[in-house]
Amino acid sequence: MSYCCGASMIGFIGSLRKQQVLVHHVPLLYCPVCHDVSVNPSVRDEFELVVEHANQDRVKEVTLRDEITPDMINEWRTVCVSFQEDDDFLAILYEQIDSALDLLRVAKIIQDKKWSEELKFRLKVLTERLKTSGRSEKMVDR
Incomplete structure (x- = not known):
């Protein structure tokens, strides 16, 4: 991966x-x-x-x-x-958020503060992206 x-x-x-x-x-x-x-x-x-x-x-x-x-x-x-494979970028964002939340739980268990902060930042960015994607933004060719 x-x-x-x-x-x-x-x-x-x-x-x-x-x-x-x-x-x-x-x-x-x-x-x-x-x-x-x-x-x-x-x-x-x-x-x-x-x-x-x-x-x-x-x-x-x-x-x-x-x-x-x-x-x-x-x-x-x-x-x-x-x-x-289709226009359902929201499902992918939800999957990314779920993964980050799972990792955050692990980071807290092992008390890794740096990793926890990185994951919180990732969650913040993904959540903002989810908000803008919900309005009409879709992934486009880059």
């Missing part, structure tokens, strides 16, 4: 620009706390190769995967806790 700033990464299929090349249908990892986006490690080499070839051919927009199968999604899912 991938983590960023203490939060588990959310997987999704989106678009990413690198070296002036826009690549579509890329399996990505997204941090709901700091909003960092990165390419799923299982396709990182393929992504870099597609960008390199596009630059050599002076192509500004390409597609990484023309067809995404359920098997591919299952493979990509192993790197992250949640994988967004």
